[in-house]
Amino acid sequence: HPDLICARPVVLVGMMGVGKTTVGRRLAARLELPFYDADHEIEKAAGMTVSDLFAAHGEQSFREGEARVIKRLLEGPPHVLATGGGAVTNPETRALIAERTVSIWIRAEIDTIVKRASKRNTRPLLQNDDPRETLIRLMKEREPFYASADIHIDSQTGPHANTVDLIVDAL
Ligand code: S3P
Numbered sequence: 001h002p003d004l005i006c007a008r009p010v011v012l013v014g015m016m017g018v019g020k021t022t023v024g025r026r027l028a029a030r031l032e033l034p035f036y037d038a039d040h041e042i043e044k045a046a047g048m049t050v051s052d053l054f055a056a057h058g059e060q061s062f063r064e065g066e067a068r069v070i071k072r073l074l075e076g077p078p079h080v081l082a083t084g085g086g087a088v089t090n091p092e093t094r095a096l097i098a099e100r101t102v103s104i105w106i107r108a109e110i111d112t113i114v115k116r117a118s119k120r121n122t123r124p125l126l127q128n129d130d131p132r133e134t135l136i137r138l139m140k141e142r143e144p145f146y147a148s149a150d151i152h153i154d155s156q157t158g159p160h161a162n163t164v165d166l167i168v169d170a171l
Helices: 020-031 038-046 050-074 091-100 110-117 131-147 160-170
Strands: 010-013 035-037 080-082 102-107 151-154
Touching: 010 020, 020 035, 020 080, 020 160, 035 038, 038 050, 038 080, 050 080, 050 091, 102 131, 102 160, 110 131, 151 160
Parallel strands: 010 080, 010 102, 035 080, 102 151
Antiparallel strands: none
């Protein structure tokens, strides 16, 4: 029941392309909570796109901004938050997620991730010759962090609405 989980923010984690933003927005509507997308919040704060931020200041600087934005949001009232795929690489962010939120890992097979993440050209980490290799490496590094989420949900091949239903049932 929505009332049960309203006390804590609901945070979506998982690799690029699994649908965290779409699922998060719909989940927030179902739970009648505000929705935030960490990448979008970073873009607003920096006044530039994630790609431009990476290009102008580098990944490290992006990660610092990402951690700050997530901290600010998680210290606020309950909401649904879609994080960027790499947010869990920050130890402080991981601690905050573990302590203050209901976390949900949206899991997908590597083939699905490669297909979906490569679709749009907005991801600076995939601007190289071999996005598949990169995604496999990132998945290996991050899987243990994703796996510590409270709830694991398989991304559905059909509409994202099915994924939202599975999450609502799991909550
Ligand atoms: C990243 C994922 C992106 C974005 C940035 C880095 C990553 O977010 O934060 O391009 O390191 O996996 P999405 O997971 O929303 O694509």
